[in-house]
Amino acid sequence: MNSKTKKKYVDMLKNNEVSMEEIMQFTVKYVPERLFRYMGFGEYWKNNLINGEIHLSKPKEFNDPFDSVPFVDFRKFWNDTGSKILKENKGFCFELDGNTRLSDEYVLYKEMIDVTQEEMRVCCFTEQNESLLMWAHYADSHKGFCIEYNTSKIPDIIKQYIFPVNYQENIYNSTYDLCQNSNNMFNFLLFKNNIWKYEKEWRIAVYRKQITKDLNFSDYISSVFLGIKCEEKNKKEVCEWAEKKGINVYQERVNYDGFNIKMEQII
Numbered sequence: 382m383n384s385k386t387k388k389k390y391v392d393m394l395k396n397n398e399v400s401m402e403e404i405m406q407f408t409v410k411y412v413p414e415r416l417f418r419y420m421g422f423g424e425y426w427k428n429n430l431i432n433g434e435i436h437l438s439k440p441k442e443f444n445d446p447f448d449s450v451p452f453v454d455f456r457k458f459w460n461d462t463g464s465k466i467l468k469e470n471k472g473f474c475f476e477l478d479g480n481t482r483l484s485d486e487y488v489l490y491k492e493m494i495d496v497t498q499e500e501m502r503v504c505c506f507t508e509q510n511e512s513l514l515m516w517a518h519y520a521d522s523h524k525g526f527c528i529e530y531n532t533s534k535i536p537d538i539i540k541q542y543i544f545p546v547n548y549q550e551n552i553y554n555s556t557y558d559l560c561q562n563s564n565n566m567f568n569f570l571l572f573k574n575n576i577w578k579y580e581k582e583w584r585i586a587v588y589r590k591q592i593t594k595d596l597n598f599s600d601y602i603s604s605v606f607l608g609i610k611c612e613e614k615n616k617k618e619v620c621e622w623a624e625k626k627g628i629n630v631y632q633e634r635v636n637y638d639g640f641n642i643k644m645e646q647i648i
Contacts, residue, residue, distance in 0.1 A: 382411050382545055391547055394568050397557075405541040412543050415603070416506040416583055418528050421521030422615045430528060431622055433599020437502035437585065437592065440570065445577070451497055451555040451569040501567060502589050504596075506530070506543070508581040510606050511642055515580065516633065523608035523633065526619065531603040539596065546582040548575045602628060606644055609633040620648055 382390065390408060393399045420429055428434045440449030507515060516523050532540060553572035570586045585596075605623055607616055607630065616632070623630045630648040 386411060387545070387547070390545065394547075394571065404544075408544055409537055409541045411545070412532050412540055412583065413508050414531065414533050416508065416530050416532055416543075417510045417606075418506055418530075419515050419519035419525065420528075421519075421525035422612070423521075426526075430526070430602075430605065430619070433597050433602060435504050435585070435596040435598050437504050437587070437589075437595055439498055440501055440503055441498045443503075445573070447552055448573055449498065449501065449503065449570045450552075452552045454554070454556045497567075497569075500588055501570060502585075502587050502592065503570060504585040506583045506585075508583065511644065512579065513640070513642065516608060516642075520608050523610040524612065525608050526611065526615075527606040527608075528602055529604040529606070530598055530601045532601070534601045535598070542585050542587050542592070543583055544571050544586055546577075546580075546584060547572050548578040549573075550575055602626075604629040604631060606630075607632040607647075609635065609642070623648055 390404070390411075393404050393407060418429070420426060425436075429436070443449060509515070510527050510529060516525075516527070519525070520527060532543070535543075549572060552574070553569045555566075555569050558566055558568055567586060567588070570584070573582070605619055605628060607619065609632070611632065620630055622628075628648075629646060631644040631646050633642050634645045636643045
């Protein structure tokens, strides 16, 4: 997405009159043809690569404590909307146990976070496969690998749930969404702090009822990139599998022209 398209996307997210369906129809046209996921050779690596599974995580599993945490000014919410809602017996947009007091903002905030993070599912991708920071953070310090997916093969019924992440200085404020009963109640999943801008992230973001089980992207894997420190036994196993599947394999190499890396095809 260029800056003009990105601005239109953000404006749509913040416009209560624009439905989530309209936003999905807009963003699906701009999903990059190649998206990547970094990971290490941990317990589930074969599920991700060999079996092509896409695990949809609960937001509370993320490493950034601010990621996908809705911020709500409950004082403003209560003043603008809360008393009216109670008088009309409509209740809140989330459940409160019998001991919760409306005046206890912390309890309300924690309750809402718990409920929303339980209801949402997310899987993260990136536009780039040569990020030194991402190889270090997400691919076990260059000992892991990076999967490339050809998104042009992904059916729109799934691809429409892939959204670009927006980066800004301040945490996304969900108060307005809650007060206005916004169509786009999971906007907070799509905004992160500027410090993560280098990740150029796209993510699948859904309610758990929209996609009830993990996805399978095995038919969309187009290449695999191995870290420069990848162990020989892991490299051998990946190459044997990729050769049978007709999938290209590359390995990370140091580019001595500068502090960066390049990919060398080995299959």
